[in-house]
Amino acid sequence: MKKCCPGFPIAFMIVFIIGAFLYYFYSFKSIAEIDFGKDVFYQTKGGEISLFEPKATKYQLCFYSSYIPKWEETLALKQNIPLLALDIYQQGEIQKHSVFNLKVSSEILLKLIHNFNLRDLPKCFIIAQDKENSMVYRYLRDDGIYKVLNFNKLGE
Template sequence: MPKKERYIVVIYSSHMGSIEKNLANLKQKNSLLVIDLYQQRRESTPNVIYATAGTNTLLKIIHRFHIREVPSYFMIKKQNENGLYKQDSQIYLLD
């Protein structure tokens, strides 16, 4: 479960190739929560949490955050001590 105050959420597909180069600049700013639509499991590191989910959950994330293209990213910020996070930026394309 995420514990930090802020995260950059990255939505991507590992089917499109490696994303490590793209994540390098983002890692300097905040911790990352990286969600793979292709659902390949990866080992997390202290500043990068790699996550997968079932198809229905992924569809809800795409719909909830209005993801139109991948890879894309946005900020989330902790709202309360119960672990509720809310979107804290617009959606950006990751180049």
């Protein structure tokens, strides 16, 4: 007796494995998260260094390079959201009232570069405070497939 569809179980398994991989990859990569309770961020103002403690519900997190000419002009400083400025070389300092110049360890900097998928500089993101944990801030990706995955969350 011949089977109806001998290749069906193999094709189904391949589609299932690919689907599971894509779901896992995109569901965990669609949100970039910063935990200010676990990761230590320092702020500098006028040469003084202190521990950064977030107080606002939203921040604009900007990664930039102080070696780029006119780097201060490249950052989007026109919004009413406080700016967290993070120089990749950890040397630049912006002298504005609503700007927090952040310094981090190399380990945290590499983690942020990976989580926010930085490919070019300067790059800015809006991060919002988590409702359950006030020390966790999240950024929902809104480009490509992430726009579909985060559609309901982006409207909040």
